[in-house]
Amino acid sequence: MSRLPLATALTLCIPVTLSACQQHDASPTVASIDEQTFHASGYPLMLHYDASLIALDGQASSYFDNGDWQLADGTAGERLITLQLPESDDVTTALWRLGASRDPAAVEGCLTLPANAQPMASKAEIAGQTFTGFTLDDAGMSHFQNVEGYRAVVDGACYAIDLIVQGTNGEVYDPPREAPFPREDAMNRLRSINDGVSFPRE
Secondary structure (H helix, E strand, O other), X not given: OOOOOHHHHHHHHHHHHHHHHHHHHOOOOOOOOOEEEEEOOOOOOEEEEEOOOEEOOOOOOOOOOOXXXXXXXXXXXXXXXEEEXXXXXXXEEEEEEEEEXXXXXXXXXXXXXXXXXXXXXXXXXXXXXXXXXXXXXXXXXXXXXXXXXXXXXXXXXXXXXXXXXXXXXXXXXXXXXXXXXXXXXXXXXXXXXXXXEEOOOO
């Protein structure tokens, strides 16, 4: 049996080895995202959100807020879901709250801003719908609350989205305590939840 010279054999093997390496390096890496999906009962609305967020049961009331379906409102409605940033503690809490109502009074006054709220300079678009936005800041007795709210009437229902960062001044503790996150960072993270809202059409 004839044998190939050693140099020739090495030359033939090298392209095969390099080709195998190059193919391996080009393989795509797929990153999975852990999400939860919320379907609103009685309303054509869905929400996809990061599974690290905590879905709260019951009303998340505070010094300034009773935890109802929307901020500072006495009309009838349903609190659909409240999500909390996982780092929240008793110093500072960050909440994303969604409520809705078909009550005639709630729908009629849906776009009316709460007392002392400041309107946003432009409308906001969430899930392809135009929302009226506002900000509202309050403070007192070492407590604070920063709110960014969005309101829209969609297919005869009032939808309310409230982004809330609230808590106490850490300096009142002995020893003083630090907040788990900067307020603006928390608000930015809450804003990103808006991207998961959708109004599916059958």
